[in-house]
Amino acid sequence: MLSKNRPMNILYVHPVNINYPGGSERLVVELLTRLRQRGHKVGVLHAKWIPHTYEVSDNSSELLRNDIKLYECNCVKFKRGFPIVNPSYIIKLSKNYDLLYISAYAPNELLIYTLRKLRMLNLPIIAVFHNMLEPHIDSLHKLYMAPYVVAYRNFDRLHVLNEFMYNLFVKRYRVDKSKVTLIPNGVDTTFFKLLSDTYSCEVFTVLYVSRLTREKGIDVFYKIVSTFNKRCNELKKHVIFKIAGFGPLVHYIKKLTNLYDNVLYLGRLSREQLLMEYNSAHALLMTSRIESMPLTLLEASACGLPVIASAIPGIIDVSKTVGYGVLVRHGDIEGYIKGITSLYSLWRNGEEEYHRIRIIIRQRTAVNYSWDVVLKKIEKMLIEVISNTTQKQR
Template identity: 25%
Template structure:
């Protein structure tokens, strides 16, 4: 049993509200099972948080509990983040004797407002950089009017966790000490996200209505920068389009535009919008190929989960993706925004069953060997011990 006492501050903390929320929840669950004493401060939303045994979760009231994602830098999101951050400051002050380390998910406004108090209290501060909050998060401050001031304040953080080499370079370019920047990738529960037996595969396809041709799957937010419009356009360049289905999991601000695009390209019968689902693993195990066309990412949980399920993946050659997918070995990479390149990869996998099986097996091995949640949790524990020394 460990005697480490950690407080997690994460605006989103839920297994079914996107990658960062699921990562925070899954990591807390695993750290708890490894004996850490944990408490969590998060936003109170319009959905309940599944209980974790022996983990205290404290929900802070904030503006607009129905708005989950705060990744876009807008004035409304700024106000929501301010309201959550002030609540977090009060709780950190009240419960100051119950933790020695504070782990922030995101190196942005909550960290900025909580830092002065935590330094006065002599607490150790670890911040994981998401790579999604352009303009105010560490690693993307360049060009922001208050960047010099923010950089000075953020420099009092004891360690920054980055998920990819690209994020690491972004942080170092802002003159943060190299000794404070630690690369630890995201992790995935390889027990929950695991390949299905053949019988289960067909059972899930019947249940989800996937009977027939091959199923391409995307999981993630339907938002600007996710590249889904390129995926839809690529469908028109696949000769066997009459015998395939594209399934999109998730929702977001561009959903209506994507639906209109599919209608205009007469792809309505070959594309399904499933919205946010709680059984992502079932969809992955009923699909044949996973596609991730995003233009920019830190390290996408959706990609890790698909690979853990043994799916062959086609992904854009960006950020954290290239740290995970070995092109031609554990997946196929294409240049971001390259519709023809994406379509070519889709056709290649459609026509080569042996390659699909090979890439899927290598993808599973890659995740088990290097990105299992158990392994990544051990890296977090070692980091916590290091900052206390």
């Protein structure tokens, strides 16, 4: 069995350029940096392809500063799905590592499965699901799930981030539950924390932090703000909406700022600026159509910020764990507005109770989602997978 004191040698494969400024990329960097700081050797193979964006992050420099090896490869990108990573890179690099840890971005799982069946890969494989699978509502997902399930059953472990995905594999697709591990994302609770007396006593602030895309529901956010300002004539004088983020659908935000005085666009913020915004706001609004385990929600919760959000997997998990959250059927504009007004009333009429809720959210987030807690679980999973494979090979 692999000793807990023996360093692991991990190759992480990410089919998107690691400098894409998304939550998944940020989480990969945070996890791998911490594993390296624990003494494990880490390499990252990522694709040159990056989705259309106005800005990129500096994730690669951060990885290199932490002595993590970085390999960038060419790829093939079809009309649908993610780029396919160059298989020759995976085959060559895998010979120097104990474990292959891959972001499950279709169709790369089928590539990895094929390489293993052809005996071109001879190391344990873990797939982590930063993206959601929705065969119950997405006809394309349902259509192509059969070959993917074959691949997933062949992997040594499936790392899922929420309860829905765990049940999908174990109950619907009958994957052996010993091969499916539910470990949520982590958040830096030493940095993101509840600061004292930072939110306004005069104006109620609703914060929206997201990429400005359809997937994140920016069109729904637009309808919420428009409807709220048209219907709530008195209340709108005491409520402001702040938007932090960027993306191809920024025109929705520009239109709102032109129409309403209580809408403020902050653009893309640094971590330090986000910390202050999470603390100065009174509610986080999330209108996503799909999430796995959103980093924004974890950061906001670490600062004690209550959420009004779509009732979808990932968000549901966090809300249940922290014990508070106004969950709304996605697209229910009236439901989101009711959530805003109810939180406003709680803050305006019972500030002590509102502050008590923020403290509870912060405490439960730290207990369940701090990197200290999450990293131990992930490290244990990695050691188990390597050890099990070593025992089988004897």
